[in-house]
Amino acid sequence: MTITPPPHLVLLSVFFLLTACQSIPPSKPSSPHVDKYVTQSDYRRAEQFLPHNLKTLVKNAWLEAHWLDGKNMFWFRQQVGEDGQQFILVDAQNNTQKYAFDHAKLMMALEKVGLKSSSPFHLPLNNPNITSNDIRFQSDEKAWRCDLVNYRCHNEPSKPDKTTGAGTSPNGQWQLLVKDYNLVLRSTASGIEKQLTNDGSEKRPYALTHSNPSASFYDHSPYPDNGTDIMWSANSRFAITHKLDRSNTGKLTLVQADTGNGLRPRAISYYYPMAGDKQLPMADIILIDTQTSQATKLDTPAVMQTYYGGPIWGWWQDNDRFVYHDRKRGNQHYAMREINPETKTVRTLVNEQDDKFIDPWTQIYWHLPKRNEFVWSSQRSGYQHLYLYDGKTGELKNAITQGEMTVRVIRGIDEKKGYVYFEASGREPNRDPYYRHLYRVNLDGTGLKLLTPEPAEHSTQLSEDFQYVIDTYSTTTSAPITVLRHTQTGKVIKLLQRADITGLLATGWQPPKPFRVLAGDNKTPLYGLMYLPSNFDPNKKYPIIDDIYTGPHNFFTPKSFNTYGSQANALAELGFIVIKMDGRGTSKRGRAFHEYSFKNLGGGVDDHVVAIKRLAQQFAFIDLDKVGIYGFSAGGYDTAHAMFKYPEFFKVGVAASGNHDFRADKAGWNEMWMGYPVTKHWDEQSNLTIAKQLRGKLLLAHGELDPNVHPAATLQLVAKLMQANKDFDLMIYPNMGHVLDKNPYFVRKRWDYFVEHLLDAQPPKDYHLNW
Structure with missing residues (x-):
């Protein structure tokens, strides 16, 4: 199956391809005419292109499959009409598709029990669970069941409330409590309590976590400084928790100026490990045995905590062993360890080392209990690949994947047949190297097969028996298509649905234009998107704005059709060219590409400067004398850094929520890329x-309540700008957290700033964005 975009999109793509490939410079465009005023109607048109307005205009962009137990059948919900929904049942084995039930009959059955609907496609079905014979759902705060044979509905009896306290075992017989920073084991049957530890304190507590303060501000609730991290085994005999040493960890304080309850501000202080701290919170791992009523400190290295929550990244496996990730400060050592609760011992399953960094966001561990093996991911070859290990000895058996591709995610492993189903990017030639495809490979590394060949971004869902895969794919210029495939051949069984973008196109919206340029080394290809106004005129000159985010933990230029979720659409509509791209140092392109950012986060903007200059050479409508930039978080840092590092190039910038000095931010993210x-x-x-x-x-x-990057990071930069006697503008947003794009006032002020200082026009006064 091939992707066929709408005709007008094909024409646009051809136009840009021809323009980019011209060997003869185009004739000089006429002098641009810049209005002195951008009008209310201009802003209203741009407002239509904001993400929350465009997203509602796209129907059926995604299909969530619900497989029926023991059958090769699944149902999914499909949007119909303006705001209706219908339920579709697919029999994969027999290649049939029909309504999951008679919507009109169910509507009448619901009306008989007092549940009224405006139409058969507006049924009050919350959290439905559909089988071949019935449907269960929630409505009016009650549980309901409808027979899909005779179409009779009744209220399901309320089940007894089994709500249990925090730290309760799966069988409900035990509860692990924290009292005065110590562990107490309570029998829920008798109420008898036994204190397990006596050396806990506020600085060295057992089981406690560090809570994000955001909810406390927004819910007007007390700060939850008593949250616990307790992980029970399935048999309820054992639990894993920790003892945290935070004696050398400082606190941060956020102040809510406008509480809505009088004029007195509210402050919350909380533990927050910052990059560069002399000592991070360290946690000993504690094993609880309910049979002996003992708490044991395990003989294994302490694990570090670098952010909110608890310090242990782990879980219980089906073999009643507990496994956890263990990374060391400096991020050059990374281990996967296993706890045997019966013997109270810990063994290292696999240990990774690197002279620069090991990226924890890419590490994959997959236990194969039937084979006594496990799968581990590593970038040791220069690309993210999968490796098979002996679960008993910990010895490497073989590489499962290899070559110039990046494994992105495992979708499933068929232990019986020895197949691994995974999505990866970068292997297929002559296409965007970020496109994900689904592959199947044998655990011994043989028999690699591409299952989703279309040159597009694929997102897949496997059936429980590994016979079928549901594949949703699209590009930035072609709307999503969802098909059902065989996993053995990848052959398409049937088309399930196409996204409906009629409403989106009716606004005049056009997808951004993909581009490819060379990086500053003159050899590495970079990929990005160019957003144009809907009334784009190639004979005019347009200021260009860089929507920047160079965080090394991922890449950030969309590859699927969901580009309508970007703020760039609305900003471009005001008369700008807006670009989004990923330069060297971002992720998913192999180690050599990724390592450009190591101890060099400030270098992320360099490729953006080169790319904009190269684009201006290709496209005469780009005004290289009017270059702007904006971003938030790491992009806020990038924006300010670009304005300071390339002051002659970037004329206007809007930097939101920036971590302007990496030591003013969380330990984990910043030390990962800057080293320690x-x-x-x-x-x-x-x-x-x-x-x-x-x-x-x-x-x-x-935002004054930013729990991710403290507002001090921006205010410390403000102090330096004042000391240097520099003119700048500052806005602190009351009751806002990290993401200011959720604030209509900020979005409008960003528009105003670029319109006034980059477009040299007067924005409409006091324009109100409807949110």
């Missing part, structure tokens, strides 16, 4: 160090 211990390169890449180089117009923004 702190050396002079931390100062060299700090925005505080080079703030004095600002020339252009810079707007800094931060």
Whole structure:
């Protein structure tokens, strides 16, 4: 099956391809005419292109399959009409598709029990569970069941409330409590309690976690400083928890100026490990045995905590062993360990080492109990690949995948047949290297087969018996298509649905244009998107704005059709060219590409400068004298850094929620890419160090309740700008957290800032965005 975009999209793509490939420079465009005023109607048109307005115009972009137990059948919900829904049942084995039930009959049956609907496709079915014979759902805060043979409905009896307290075992017989920072084991039957530890304290508590303060501000609730991290075994005999040493960990404080309850501000202080701290919170692993009523500190290295929550990244396996990830400070050592609760011992399953960093967001561990093996991922070959290990000895058996591709996710492993189903990118030639495809390979590394060949971004769902796969695929210019395939051959069995983008196209929206340029090394291809206004005129000159985020933990340019979820659409509509791209240092392109950012986070903007210059050489409508930039979080850092590092190039910037010095932010993310211990390169890449180089117009923004990057990070930059006697603009947003794009006032002010300072126009006064 091939992707066939609508005709007008094909024409646009051809136009841009021809323009990009011209060997003769195009004739000089006429002088641009810049209005002195951008009108209310211009803003209203742009408002239509905001993500929350566009998303409602796309129907059936995704299909969530619900497989029926023991059958090769599944049902899914499909949007119909303006806001209706219908339920479809698919028999994969017999290649049939029909309604999961008679919607009109069910509507009448529901009306008989007092549940009324406006139409058969507006049934009050919350959280439905559909089988061949009945449907169970929630409505009016009650549980209901309808017979799909005779179409009779009745209220299901309320089940006894089995709500149990935190720390309760699966069988309900035990509860592990924290009292005065110590562990107490309570029998739920008798109520008898036994204190298991006596050396806990506020600085060295048992089981406690570090809670994110956001909910407390928004819910007007007390700060939950008593959250616990207790993981019970399935048989309820054992539990894993920790003893945390936070004696050298500092606290941060957020202040809510406008509480809605009087004029007195509210402050919450909380533990927060920051990058560069001399000591991070460290946790000993504690094993609880209910049979002996003992708490044992296991003989294994302490694990570090670098953010909110608990310090242990682990879970109980089907073999009643507990496994957990263990990374060391500096992120050059990474282990997967296994706890045997019966013997109270810990063994290392696999140990990874690297002279730069090991990325924890890419590490995959998959236990194969029937084979006494496990699968582990590693970038040791230069690409993210899968490896098979002996579960008993821990010895490497073989590489499962290899070559120039990046394994992105395992979708399933058929232990009986020895197949691994996984999505990967970068293997298929002559296409975007970020496109994900589904593959099947034998556990011994042989028999690799591509199952989703279309040159597109694929997202797949496997059936429980591994016979079928549901594949939703699209590109940035072609709407999603969902098909059912055989997993043995990849052959398409049937088309399940196509996304309906009629409403989206009716607004005049056009998809962004993919582009490819070379990086600063003149050999590495980079990929991005160019957003144009719907009334784009190739004979005009347009300012260009870079929507930047260079965080090394991922890549950020969309590859599927969901580009209508970007703020860039609305901003472009005001008369700008907006680009989104991933330069060297971001993830999913292999180690050499990724390592560009190691101890070099400030270098992320370099490729963006080169890319914009190359685009201006290709497209005469780009005004290289008017270049803007914006971003949030790491993109906020990027924005300010670009304004300081390239003051002659970037004229206007809007930096939101920026971590302007990496030591003013969380330990985990920043030390991952900057390394540890702190050396002079931390100062060299700090925005505080080079703030004095600002020339252009810079707007800094931060939410006062940002729990992710503390507002101090922006205010410390403000202090440096003031010391350097630089002109800039600052906005602190009351009651806002990290993501300011949820605030209509901020979005409008960002528009105003670029319209006024980059477009050289007057924005409409006090325009109100409807949110």
